[in-house]
Amino acid sequence: MRLRNKPWAKDMINENLDLISVHPDSMQGKWQSKFEKEQPLFLEVGSGKGRFITELAKQNPQNNYIAMEVQEGAIALLLKKQVENRLPNLQLLLDNGSKLTELFGENEIDGLYLNFSDPWPKTRHEKRRLTYKAFLSQYQVVLKDDGYIRFKTDNQGLFEYSLISMNNFGMKFDELSLDLHNNEQFNQDNIQTEYEEKFSKKGFRINYLKAHFES
Template identity: 65%
Template sequence: MISVKPVGMQGKWQERFAQSQPLMLEVGSGKGKFITEMAAAHPELNFIALELQEVAIAYVLRKQVELELPNLQLILGDGANLTEYFAPEEVTGVYLNFSDPWPKTRNEKRRLTYKSFLDQYKAIMAKDGVLQFKTDNQGLFEYSLVSMNNYGMKFDMVSLDLHNDPKIEGNIETEYEHKFSSKGSRIYQLIGRY
């Protein structure tokens, strides 16, 4: 269920699932609330949870086993290595949820919406693929909008207050999203395409 050595799996991920279906990837899955609920709600899609921390991926594995999710696979790995894990156009969608904002300028290259990461998402994403980004951090959201716009991405949706946006239906929350929104924090979301 957990792929600890995903290198060499490029183009072969569908073999790990019961059915060949569009493949959705969450980079930085944390404890897995979002990805396991997405997999349960959307059996017509296949999902991969990618997480760098062993303790966090263990939580995802426990939820996957409890919920018996045949459409979810896990990777213990680094989001900076996506082109080593996936073939070109293998992924239909990428989720970036409540990523570390890395607020200091010297750490800009670590932000998951920095151009080197956008290069990787584009390389593995299908032509009609989408990137969904959610955060409570206004500075990171503004940075990400500019970064993606400068990269040439088009936006299907931009919400400056996701939980009070009447256009949004069926939002599945992450652990951090639930925590921050319950304290009154505004949640930002965008959906973009290459």
């Protein structure tokens, strides 16, 4: 998903550097200092326009959340929401998920969300998939020992790939559904992302898993 450039985005970002970090180079192990309260810290990689993380942060004031997004045009739309809401437990991060171990300290994150990640279907683009082994090894470093990953996608190919990639990495699966919206147990607290709403309305089933690394 490439969003059109937004002429206002840069100014809005520069005026709100208390709400968003832009390619920071010295935040490793210090993210809690960005929040009002020190409390469990969760990260979403690839937040897009950010409805999911905004709603999650509203519903869970007992946690802190970081929304990470590589596209300025997408995170600017999330920033617009956060400028209105000013949720004290939500921070934005403009950067690439491929740099997680430079951006976060070891064991700094309690849980990680991947929602409707770009599928990169061509084999030559495998390394860009957010469930490729090089990403998993970074998630393992920044997640606490009892941390977890929650992953949702409508894309069957990416889901199958991710199951194999995580399994080959030695991860263990705690929850799994090939039809999240019709799963009473896992759908109970589900917050739909922009992509999720769009594709489930078109009739696509939503795949979901929760997994952790073996320590």
